[in-house]
Amino acid sequence: MTFGCVHDVGISVHVTYDGAELLDYVYRPDNPQRESPRPYAHPIRTLAGELVTVLRPHDHVWHKGLAWSLPHMGHDNFWGGRTYSHADGGYVQRDNNGAMVHERLTALDALPDRVRIRHDLAWITQPGRRIVEEDRAVTVTVAPEQGAWTLRFDTAMTNVTDATIMIGSPTTAGRDNAGYGGLFWRGPRSFTGGTVLAPGVAGGDELRGQRAPWMGFTGKHDGTGAASTVVIVDHTDNPAHPPQWFVRTEAFAAVCPAPFFSEELPFEAGRTLRFSYAVVIADDGADPDRAAALANLGTRALTDDQVEAP
Numbered sequence: 001m002t003f004g005c006v007h008d009v010g011i012s013v014h015v016t017y018d019g020a021e022l023l024d025y026v027y028r029p030d031n032p033q034r035e036s037p038r039p040y041a042h043p044i045r046t047l048a049g050e051l052v053t054v055l056r057p058h059d060h061v062w063h064k065g066l067a068w069s070l071p072h073m074g075h076d077n078f079w080g081g082r083t084y085s086h087a088d089g090g091y092v093q094r095d096n097n098g099a100m101v102h103e104r105l106t107a108l109d110a111l112p113d114r115v116r117i118r119h120d121l122a123w124i125t126q127p128g129r130r131i132v133e134e135d136r137a138v139t140v141t142v143a144p145e146q147g148a149w150t151l152r153f154d155t156a157m158t159n160v161t162d163a164t165i166m167i168g169s170p171t172t173a174g175r176d177n178a179g180y181g182g183l184f185w186r187g188p189r190s191f192t193g194g195t196v197l198a199p200g201v202a203g204g205d206e207l208r209g210q211r212a213p214w215m216g217f218t219g220k221h222d223g224t225g226a227a228s229t230v231v232i233v234d235h236t237d238n239p240a241h242p243p244q245w246f247v248r249t250e251a252f253a254a255v256c257p258a259p260f261f262s263e264e265l266p267f268e269a270g271r272t273l274r275f276s277y278a279v280v281i282a283d284d285g286a287d288p289d290r291a292a293a294l295a296n297l298g299t300r301a302l303t304d305d306q307v308e309a310p
Contacts, residue, residue, distance in 0.1 A: 001144065005110035013108065015115050017142050021045055022149060022281075025138055027102045027119055029064070033126060034093075036080035038100035040064035041138070046283045047147060050221050050228045054188050059252065063186040066279060068136075068155060070181050072168040072260070073098070076125050079181065086174025098125045100134070107137070115140040118310070123157075131165065133158045135310035143297055148282035150301045153183055156310035158272045168264040177209050179261025180246040180254075183277050185230060187217060187253030194219030196247045196255070197231065197291035204249045209261065213242045214295040217255050218286045227285035232257055233298030235276035239265060276309055278302050 004016040012026040023044045031037040035056075042065025044053040053065035062069075062080020071079030078098045082091035100121050107118035116139050123132035139152040159165055171179035187194070196207050197216040207215070216231030234243050234257045244261035248254040257277065259265065267273060278298030286294065301307075 002112060003110045003115050003140070005108065005115050007108060013117050015140055017047070017149065020047065020049060022140060023151070025117055033099065034081065034097050035062040036069070036078050036097045036099060038064070038067055038069065038078065039102065039121070039136075040067035041151065042066070044151075044281060046228050046281055047142070047144060047149060048226070048283045050224065050226055050283065051188055052228050052230055052281060054186055057186065057189070057252070060186075063184070066151070066183070066185045068100075068153070068182070069184050070167060070260075071170065072173060072181065073123075073131070074165040076131070078123060084170035084173045084175050084178070095126050098123060106135075113141065131159070131161050133160050137310055139301070139307050141301060146282070146294070146297060147284060148280055148294060148297060150297055151279040151281070152301045152307065153277045153279065154275070154309040156272050156274045159267050159269050162269050164269060165267040166264045167260050167267050169258060169260045169262075171262050172260065172264045178246075179209065179244060179258045180256050181260050182243075182256050182258050182275075183232065183279075184256040185232065185254065185279065187219060187230065188221065189252070190222040191217065191219030191253035192249070192251070194249055194253055196249055197229070197286060197288055198245075199292065200288055202288055205247065207245065208247050209244050211242045211244050214298065215245045215247060215255055215257070216280075216286065216291045216294065217247070217249070217253055218291075219253055220285075226283070229282045229284065229286040229291065229294065230255065231280040231282070231291050231294040231298060233278040233280070233295050233302060235302050238275050239273065274310065276302055
């Protein structure tokens with residue numbers, strides 16, 4: 001069994017394993033400015049072919065499968081849609097939807113045991129100001145004996161302005177328990193009402209805002225009735241580790257390690273911020289014990305000395 005990698009020039013990278021689709025990584029999306037265009041992974045499928053992401057759901061069209069998305073970068077919105085303002089009484093549509101713009105691929109390798117994608121991006125505000133330069137890598141490995149595969153996400157973001165950018169969330173802007181922002185996974189419609197998993201516990205929306213080294217989600221698919229599980233692991237070196245987590249199950253399925261959930265992070269001029277995560281995609285359902293085993297897969301991916309992080 002081997003990896004395959006097809007590069008759609010200027011658009012995306014399509015990754016397969018033993019001929020089966022695992023994901024598309026779209027690095028140059030064709031989205032309206034209001035949705036804060038940025039790279040995303042969709043579709044993402046399990047080894048058995050079950051789809052575990054959704055793109056542009058009607059309730060939040062700026063949700064894009066699995067994507068690095070930050071709603072409060074100072075005055076700019078790199079999440080999409082409206083910006084929360086307590087002073088203005090809620091969400092307000094402003095001319096502040098920035099874009100993460102692909103500039104160049106620096107690595108694209110389909111090796112016997114992994115696929116590696118690396119590229120440079122520029123964060124451009126809606127008025128056209130360049131504020132961040134980013135070096136990003138996506139690495140895919142497979143553990144077929146556990147019915148799972150792992151996407152490792154690494155980013156190094158450098159503030160190229162001459163001022164400090166305060167990175168926050170709707171909660172730091174005044175909305176209670178809505179601290180989303182970071183690596184955000186949006187699950188399929190059929191996962192609504194599924195189960196959030198964390199160390200030693202299974203639950204629902206009551207786990208939002210809790211701190212943990214990892215969290216996950218298990219749900220069922222329409223059509224096949226099969227179950228799948230997604231677990232996200234936070235690297236121990238990430239700022240604010242272990243993070244608070246933004247999770248949802250009642251309105252829709254979502255998991256997001258949110259390092260800026262309840263406290264802004266000063267991003268000083270010239271500083272480089274680094275974040276690393278492992279997203280484990282598994283067939284079948286899970287309880288906290290199986291989720292912990294999947295999290296161990298993610299931890300191994302994050303400590304793999306064959307991967308050079310940005």
